[in-house]
Amino acid sequence: MKIIDVSQIRELDKFTIEHEPISSINLMERAALSCVNWVLQKYDERTHLTIICGQGNNGGDGLAIARLLVEKKYSVQVLIIHHSEIFSADFTVNYERLKLISKPNLSVQEIKSIEQLVDNLNIHQPNVLIDALIGAGLNKPINGIIKDVIHFINRNHFPVISIDIPTGLYTDTLNNINDSIVKASFTLSFQFPKLSFMFPENAGYIGEFSVLDIGLNNDYINYLPTKNFFITKNDIHTFFKTRNKVAHKGNFGHALIVAGSFGKIGAAVLSAKACMHSGVGLLSVHIPKCGYEILQTTLPEAMVDADSENNFISDNFRLEKYNAIGIGPGIGIEKQTQNALKLLIQNTTVPVVFDADALNIIAENKTWLAFLPANSIFTPHPKEFERLAGKSEKSVERLKILREFSFKNKVYVVLKGAHTSIACPNGDMYFNSTGNPGMATGGSGDVLTGIITALLAQGYSSEEACILGVYLHGLAGDFAAQHKSEESMIASDIIEGLSAGFNYLRTI
Numbered sequence: 001m002k003i004i005d006v007s008q009i010r011e012l013d014k015f016t017i018e019h020e021p022i023s024s025i026n027l028m029e030r031a032a033l034s035c036v037n038w039v040l041q042k043y044d045e046r047t048h049l050t051i052i053c054g055q056g057n058n059g060g061d062g063l064a065i066a067r068l069l070v071e072k073k074y075s076v077q078v079l080i081i082h083h084s085e086i087f088s089a090d091f092t093v094n095y096e097r098l099k100l101i102s103k104p105n106l107s108v109q110e111i112k113s114i115e116q117l118v119d120n121l122n123i124h125q126p127n128v129l130i131d132a133l134i135g136a137g138l139n140k141p142i143n144g145i146i147k148d149v150i151h152f153i154n155r156n157h158f159p160v161i162s163i164d165i166p167t168g169l170y171t172d173t174l175n176n177i178n179d180s181i182v183k184a185s186f187t188l189s190f191q192f193p194k195l196s197f198m199f200p201e202n203a204g205y206i207g208e209f210s211v212l213d214i215g216l217n218n219d220y221i222n223y224l225p226t227k228n229f230f231i232t233k234n235d236i237h238t239f240f241k242t243r244n245k246v247a248h249k250g251n252f253g254h255a256l257i258v259a260g261s262f263g264k265i266g267a268a269v270l271s272a273k274a275c276m277h278s279g280v281g282l283l284s285v286h287i288p289k290c291g292y293e294i295l296q297t298t299l300p301e302a303m304v305d306a307d308s309e310n311n312f313i314s315d316n317f318r319l320e321k322y323n324a325i326g327i328g329p330g331i332g333i334e335k336q337t338q339n340a341l342k343l344l345i346q347n348t349t350v351p352v353v354f355d356a357d358a359l360n361i362i363a364e365n366k367t368w369l370a371f372l373p374a375n376s377i378f379t380p381h382p383k384e385f386e387r388l389a390g391k392s393e394k395s396v397e398r399l400k401i402l403r404e405f406s407f408k409n410k411v412y413v414v415l416k417g418a419h420t421s422i423a424c425p426n427g428d429m430y431f432n433s434t435g436n437p438g439m440a441t442g443g444s445g446d447v448l449t450g451i452i453t454a455l456l457a458q459g460y461s462s463e464e465a466c467i468l469g470v471y472l473h474g475l476a477g478d479f480a481a482q483h484k485s486e487e488s489m490i491a492s493d494i495i496e497g498l499s500a501g502f503n504y505l506r507t508i
Contacts, residue, residue, distance in 0.1 A: 001211070001235065002221065003195050003228040003431070005172045006137045012191075012224065016217040025093050027214070028057065032064035034212040035163060035188050039065075040072065042186075047128055050077040050121060050158075052149065054133040054167075056088045061163050062132025063094035067101060075105040079120060081133060082112045083146050114148040129158045131182045133167040136194065142168045142180045150180045159185045166205045170196055174396045181205045191216050193230045198419045198431045199395040227403075229430045231471050233505070239464050240505055252281030253323040253457030257450065258344070260330045261337075262311035265291035267330025267356070267446045270491050272302050274450030275326070277498045278472070280457045286317050313337045319348045326453030328358030329446040337361070342368060351375040351462050355449040356384070363387035369409045375462040379414040379449055403429060412462050414452070414470060416445060422466045430467055434474025438481045443491030448473045451498075475501040 004012070017024055039049070051066045053059035059080065066078045078098065087095075098108065109120045131153065133146055142150060150168055153160060160182060165171060168181035171194045175181060187209040189197070197206050211230075229235070244251075255275055260268030265287065272285045276299065283302045285295055292306040307315050314336035319325070325348060331337050338361050344352070345368055352373050354362065359380050362368055366388075380388060382398070389405045392398040399421060406413045406423035413423045418437075422430040452469035460468060476497030477489070484493050 001230045001232045002192060002224065002226045003198075003230055004192055004224055004226050005195070008224050008226070009136060009192070012216050012220055015220045016215075019217060019220075025090050028060055028090050028094070029064055031190055031212070031214040032061055032068055034190075034214050035061070035065050035161075036068040036072070038188055038210060038212065039069065039074075039161070043128060045073050045075075048075045048077070049128050049130060050079065051130040051132055052079045052081060052153070053091075054081055054146065055084050055086065055091055056135065057090055058132050058135030058163060058167075060088060060091035060094045061135070062130060063091065063098050065130065065132070065163070066106070067094070067098050070101055070103050070106045073105065076107075077121075078106070078108040079117060080108070080110045081117070081145060081149055082110060083144055112145075114145060114152060117149060117152060127158050129153060129156075129160045131160055131162040131167050131184060133182070135164045136171045138168065138170060141176065147180045150182050154183045160207075161185065162187045162206075164188065164190050165194055165196075169194075169202065169205055172196065174199055174201060174394055183207075186210070188212055190214050191221075193431075195228055198228075198230075198421070200418055201395055203418060227427050227429060229428065231430050231432050231434075231467055233471075236468055236471055236505060239460070240468065241458065241460070242506070249281035252279055253454075253459065254282040254284070254321055255280045255453050255457035256284050256286065256317075256319075256322040256325045257329075257453060258286045258313060258317070258325065258327040258331065258340075259446070260287040260291045261313070261332040261334075262288065262290050264330030264332070265294050266443065268295065269298050270443045270446040270495070271326060271329045271450035271453075272299050273492075274447040274495050274498070275454040276301050276450075277495050278451045278454035278469075279502075280454040283454075284322070286313065286315075288312050309336065313340050315340060316343045316347075319344065319350075322348075322350060322457075323459075324350055324353070324453050324456035326353040326355065326449045328353075328355035329449055331357045333357055333361055333364075338365070345371050345373065348373050351377065351456055353377045353379060353449055353453045353456065355379045355445060359384045359388060369411075372409065372411060374410070375412070377412045377414065377452060377456075377462055377466060379416065379445065379452065381416045381445065385413070385415055399429070403427060412466050414448070414466055416448070420470050420474070422463075422470060424463055424466075428463075430470075432470045432474055434471050435477050436474075436481045436486055438484070438486030438489035439474070439477040439494065441490055444473075444477075444494060447491050447494050472498065472501050472505070475504060479504075 053062035162184035166182040185207040420432040455465035479497035479500040480493035
């Protein structure tokens with residue numbers, strides 16, 4: 001799914017209106033109906049809804065939502081905030097439509113001061129607030145009565161649904177730290193997510209967001225250029241492989257995992273298990289001698305190659321027979337381990353997934369970046385990426401550095417976190433839609449390394465392996481959270497969720 005900027009959204013709206021053709025007011029009605037359908041799924045008729053509207057098109061959305069909810073027998077209060085002398089044309093049309101409704105479950109007040117808002121807000125009933133004040137396209141901080149209303153909303157701790165975008169939030173860039181922004185519980189974004197939804201700093205304003213299809217012109221969507229994408233199940237279906245019934249293990253690749261050191265053999269176990277559970281045909285695991293019995297016992301399906309050293313990786317191992325290699329989980333930074341990594345970089349011709357200590361070693365030896373195997377993949381967390389590419393204070397700056405690092409070094413970079421971002425050497429960037437806070441646990445990254453390595457070995461391109469691997473990793477975590485809860489999840493639970501994840505991907 002594309003992530004497009006504000007100017008492109010306006011172009012798309014205009015094109016849809018002119019070429020469907022559909023009037024702007026009827027397009028607004030379509031958007032409002034999609035919001036109402038979402039509300040009907042979430043809240044029953046006993047819920048009292050207060051819709052706080054501005055005077056522009058976002059407020060017009062709110063008025064249309066109010067009318068449609070009243071027709072569904074919901075109790076609705078509408079508060080129109082007078083913050084300007086100007087009303088948009090579509091706001092005015094929807095206001096006239098709303099005035100034609102005479103229903104006992106509807107009340108409409110026009111608010112000209114924050115005191116009037118406080119006096120008129122019905123807080124004695126179960127209450128959900130709908131924020132329809134200011135929509136996408138804001139380019140300066142909120143002031144005046146809207147600022148007062150935002151602070152009032154944020155103080156009162158009602159569930160808040162923001163229409164298209166929380167009021168006060170910028171669409172394509174990051175706000176200043178002191179800007180006034182509605183803290184939504186849910187955000188209903190029209191047609192696309194906004195780039196600002198991907199910034200970790202904005203998580204407390206957006207809450208859970210849903211993307212609502214409002215029927216904008218698909219041909220023009222396909223035409224619009226962008227370098228930012230949001231990964232969805234439909235995107236995965238464009239390249240997800242299904243197995244031929246006469247296939248054999250040789251059709252699904254032979255992967256090598258290089259992992260572990262004394263006290264960290266668990267990292268090797270997690271990566272290897274995840275690799276096997278992600279469909280690889282054959283797996284070899286190179287580990288220090290101290291982990292030999294552990295791997296043979298916990299994962300009999302894998303072939304184990306023990307290093308000559310007992311406590312860490314030191315050997316120059318054979319590389320000819322592998323389709324993909326993953327290296328780094330738990331390997332430490334011993335001098336012999338660094339030498340082994342350098343020789344691997346120099347001698348292999350297959351794509352390598354570099355993780356954890358492999359990244360920390362490269363960060364201390366940046367001249368090695370020039371010799372990386374083609375189409376290799378880095379999977380850092382933010383601190384590891386900072387060691388590789390330099391420090392950044394804000395996520396917007398970090399994403400810029402991420403894109404530049406990927407382009408300069410011709411590597412795919414999976415920057416782990418909420419909405420994990422994948423930077424490609426061609427400048428494209430993908431943001432993940434799956435996963436949950438329960439995955440913030442030791443070993444989760446080791447699991448991701450195993451998954452991506454398995455997908456590479458099966459013949460997925462590096463870009464596809466990153467996109468599918470990250471999506472599947474988060475999806476397995478979501479299934480695990482359903483059974484275990486976010487609080488009690490461990491990395492092994494993510495591996496257990498992979499089978500449900502693959503089954504889900506097979507469904508239409």
